[in-house]
Amino acid sequence: GSHVSRGSRNFIPLDYTMMTEYATSVVQHVRPTESELVMKDTILRRISDICNNLVPGSRVVPFGSLVSGFATKGADMDVIFSHDTIEPQPSSMDSNIPIRLANEFLKRGFEVDLLIRTRVPILKVKTPSPGLEPGSRPSSPSAEHVLKETIEEDPWPENISCDIGFKNHLGITNSHFLRTYSQCDPRFGEMVLFIKQWSKNRDLNSPYFGTLSSYGYVLMVAHFLINIVQPPVLPNLQLIPPEPDTPLSEVSQDGYNIWYFKDLSRIESGDLLPGGKNEMSLGQLIHEFFQYYTTNFNFVSEVVTIRTPGGVMYKQEKGWTSARERVGEMTTYQDRYLLALEDPFEISHNVGRTCGGAGVRRIRGEMQRAAQMIRKLSTPFLHENAGRHA
Ligand code: ATP
Ligand code: MG
Missing domain, CATH: 1.10.1410.10 (Poly(a)-polymerase, middle domain)
Incomplete structure (x- = not known):
């Protein structure tokens, strides 16, 4: 049969x-270009640096479509705030960190939105246009260079937004x-x-x-x-x-x-x-x-x-x-x-x-x-x- x-x-x-x-x-058509992926990598390192500035030893770890490979052009980046010394127990962390981090990004010219209606808080940050960041301190000249170059040759995804989560075990x-x-x-x-x-x-x-x-x-x-x-x-x-x-x-x-x-x-x-x-x-x-x-x-x-x-x-x-x-x-x-x-x-x-x-x-x-x-x-x-x- x-x-x-x-x-x-x-x-x-x-x-x-x-x-x-x-x-x-x-x-x-919807697959991101190689230069977009390079730019996102640069932005991720900048975001990690800002976290590390506020909480020494902390960084962001990517997940979602950046990792799975299902990203479309201009897609948001999903990351998790992680702290080496207290990982994997984020609950023991200072509960004010999302708010303090939000302020830190605001100071550097990012657009910031803190979502609290979600299951766990999510901090949405949107990259500032390069050159317009008040008081920005590039992590390394080469990173800044790459950022500028990739935006100039591929101008459309100017504002990449990144969702920072604070608890995401799985x-x-x-x-x-x-x-x-x-x-x-x-x-x-x-x-x-x-x-x-x-x-x-x-x-x-x-x-x-x-x-x-x-x-x-x-x-x-x-x-x-x-x-x-x-x-x-x-x-x-x-x-x-x-x-x-x-x-x-x-x-x-x-x-x-x-x-x-x-x-x-x-x-x-x-x-x-x-x-x-x-x-x-x-x-x-x-x-x-x-x-x-x-x-x-x-x-x-x-x-x-x-x-x-x-x-x-x-x-x-x-x-x-x-x-x-x-x-x-x-x-x-x-x-x-x-x-x-x-x-x-x-x-x-x-x-x-x-x-x-x-x-x-x-x-x-x-x-x-x-x-x-x-x-x-x-x-x-x-x-x-x-x-x-x-
Ligand atoms: P996009 O490019 O549209 O952002 P994406 O592939 O990143 O798509 P998202 O829906 O943003 O997919 O999900 C990213 C990650 O967030 C998933 O890998 C999953 O871990 C988590 N996630 C998203 N939605 C849910 C949900 N409803 N329940 C549990 N986890 C979720
Ligand atoms: Mg996503």
Whole structure:
């Protein structure tokens, strides 16, 4: 008997040549340039220097798309304030540090915003235009030189904003985890960049305003490539058991199971994907992604997980059924389960909790629209007809 996956619903064979070309050009367009990456590296070192000035021994450690490789042009930088001597116990830190640091950046001409409605405080700093910094002390002349040069040859991302977090036990870990997955198959990163761009264009990427974070979309893509498409594009790296001599630090952190398989040579050899290599084009994968989430995935009862065999759990079994209030660091916030995306390590955390009812409806509506557009673009019959009647 032939095996029909949850994702495939095509009865007319579609031709994805045009969609693949289109998606490839979008991906090329949104990828950051080499000079942007150099500039961001310079800015990161400056930010670290400012932290170190205020709290000797402190620095910022990048995570998010800078680490995972899923950054788009002009993307924010995500970093964590870290202190060598008291790491990894940021709770014992001076709780005024976010405010004192905010002042420090203000003094140097950065635009500063301290967010406290979030789960943990986030300090947003935006780089000043070079040359306009009052009292700025460049860390080294070469760093300043590179900064100036890269901005002059590639003028558009003048203001790069950097989110500084103060407590993020697993963000660094999950960014490296996603990076490992992205190294398994180039189509993962390509799909992520395309979906991120789509979600931004359609105004579906605003976690503070009721829709989903990029991280949430990345998990949706990963689930699709690990569990749904047949044969899978990605193996499930969390289900391959660790060797007995694996150091504990690779297996557990803050009481969470953080193990995942990291041996890229075995990943590349393909022996982790016994079903054979998936040869689908980027265009087809994107279409099937949208189709899966609009017609097969049940938003009402199901939870996207990427850690479990099969990758789908039920809200009922996770107890993710009704909204509840939680008391955070500086505010209370709501846990909602309208769109349920289980974090790969912090499995009690719903990455989709930022989505309200209206947000979920819009995301689903836009996915439906995208799937229809791709179907039209990829139906050979329609193009032949259009040609004949023209
Ligand atoms: P962008 O380029 O749009 O900023 P990104 O790839 O950096 O995208 P973000 O959504 O900014 O993705 O997430 C960066 C990191 O922040 C993730 O790796 C994750 O650790 C953490 N993160 C973001 N949103 C959530 C969330 N809802 N729950 C838990 N962690 C999150
Ligand atoms: Mg980010």
